[in-house]
Amino acid sequence: MTWADFWALIATLDGEATLESCQRLAEVLSRRSVPDIIGFAERHAEALYRLDQEKFGTLPVVDLTARDGRPFPQSSDVFLYTRCAVVAAGQAVWESVFFDVDKFAPYTSSECDGEWLLYVPDKAYELATGREWNRLTRYSFESYSNKDGWPDLPA
Numbered sequence: 001m002t003w004a005d006f007w008a009l010i011a012t013l014d015g016e017a018t019l020e021s022c023q024r025l026a027e028v029l030s031r032r033s034v035p036d037i038i039g040f041a042e043r044h045a046e047a048l049y050r051l052d053q054e055k056f057g058t059l060p061v062v063d064l065t066a067r068d069g070r071p072f073p074q075s076s077d078v079f080l081y082t083r084c085a086v087v088a089a090g091q092a093v094w095e096s097v098f099f100d101v102d103k104f105a106p107y108t109s110s111e112c113d114g115e116w117l118l119y120v121p122d123k124a125y126e127l128a129t130g131r132e133w134n135r136l137t138r139y140s141f142e143s144y145s146n147k148d149g150w151p152d153l154p155a
Helices: 003-013 019-030 034-051 076-088 091-097 115-129
Strands: 060-065 071-073
Touching: 003 019, 003 034, 003 076, 003 091, 019 034, 019 115, 034 076, 034 091, 034 115, 076 091, 076 115
Parallel strands: none
Antiparallel strands: 060 071
């Protein structure tokens, strides 16, 4: 799947990874070939992997503070869901955050949660084949897996 195809499919989310929009995307994707579903999963994992960088992951959650008033850090799960929200917002947003970290910050809000986007490839595969998919992708989308993005993390 080309990046253009991937972003065209992401555009069906209308900027947000809600349960409804992700179900709709999974249904659209399930009508494509299994190689396209796999290709979507690969592009999605790579898009998340590229966002897996210290400059994004160390940003605090914008609308939460700790009891003592300090900024509230993103957990690994929150960071993953935030990256999904950035991808769901579309190609222009995804590309812009690499040039301006401040454009990533609003997606750390507790109001922004892109978790549903994680399940789209698996749901599409299941709809298309009637089977569950134990997938592996070239890139890991898990937080802190991009060693180049987190150069100070121990190996």
